[in-house]
Amino acid sequence: MLLAANWKMNKTPTEARAFVREYLVALPRDVKTPTVILPPFPALTVLAEELEDVPPEKVSFGAQNLHNEVKGAFTGEVSASMLKDCGCRWATVGHSERRRIFGEQNEFLNKKLRAALSQNLTPIYCIGETLEEREAGKLEEILVTQLTEGFEGLSSASVERTVIAYEPVWAIGTGKTATPEQAQEAHAFVRRTLADKLQVNARKMEILYGGSVTPENAYSLLSQKDIDGALVGGASLKVDSLLSLLAASDRVLQEKK
Numbered sequence: 001m002l003l004a005a006n007w008k009m010n011k012t013p014t015e016a017r018a019f020v021r022e023y024l025v026a027l028p029r030d031v032k033t034p035t036v037i038l039p040p041f042p043a044l045t046v047l048a049e050e051l052e053d054v055p056p057e058k059v060s061f062g063a064q065n066l067h068n069e070v071k072g073a074f075t076g077e078v079s080a081s082m083l084k085d086c087g088c089r090w091a092t093v094g095h096s097e098r099r100r101i102f103g104e105q106n107e108f109l110n111k112k113l114r115a116a117l118s119q120n121l122t123p124i125y126c127i128g129e130t131l132e133e134r135e136a137g138k139l140e141e142i143l144v145t146q147l148t149e150g151f152e153g154l155s156s157a158s159v160e161r162t163v164i165a166y167e168p169v170w171a172i173g174t175g176k177t178a179t180p181e182q183a184q185e186a187h188a189f190v191r192r193t194l195a196d197k198l199q200v201n202a203r204k205m206e207i208l209y210g211g212s213v214t215p216e217n218a219y220s221l222l223s224q225k226d227i228d229g230a231l232v233g234g235a236s237l238k239v240d241s242l243l244s245l246l247a248a249s250d251r252v253l254q255e256k257k
């Protein structure tokens with residue numbers, strides 16, 4: 001199980017520091033679910049300082065995006081080695097906001113996945129369908145394409161080092177969550193696709209759900225067999241709310257997984 005907090009374009013470095021301090025004070029000693037914080041770039045070094053003595057099994061941090069090139073004339077971009085040097089362990093790749101607002105496509109995301117893996121960053125590769133795609137019966141086709149094109153040419157070992165986040169676009173920031181059944185069905189399909197089309201040991205991989213996860217719905221989503229954690233936007237911005245999500249995840253771990 002994994003709880004990833006995607007802060008998107010929220011929190012200054014000062015706010016990030018205050019959040020992490022408060023979170024660490026309140027974090028239960030016997031917590032089982034690791035938290036991954038994904039702040040905006042300027043807060044990364046602040047998190048490195050604040051989490052220096054915290055075991056990564058409890059709290060670690062990573063980036064929301066990266067560029068595939070190693071260095072050079074790419075104004076405004078950040079490379080994998082820069083993130084690594086900041087202490088990042090994770091790099092989000094292909095969030096639907098990157099796909100939709102910034103036009104990032106699977107072929108480009110494939111390069112970003114390679115860049116992240118080359119620096120031993122664990123990619124969190126985001127996939128998911130829009131409402132139109134779902135309604136047109138294209139859910140499975142979209143997921144297969146995002147997975148096969150995103151991972152094109154990567155070894156099984158590399159794919160297995162990646163965490164997948166299934167985030168139906170229509171559920172992101174809308175308050176419309178997929179039902180636990182809808183989410184489970186999509187997650188099971190993703191796992192089957194990973195095994196069948198990419199020949200990896202998919203049972204070993206973590207598949208997170210994202211899209212309007214809240215303290216109220218987290219338990220029912222996380223209890224599903226193929227849901228291995230959550231990638232959370234809005235509900236990760238307040239300490240109390242993130243702690244409630246963590247408690248829901250730990251409860252699921254204790255009960256069944």
Ligand code: 13P
Pocket residue numbers: 006095167171172173174175210211212213231232233234235
């Ligand atoms: P919300 O939790 O705000 O719907 O955002 C989901 C998301 O995009 C996480 O990456």
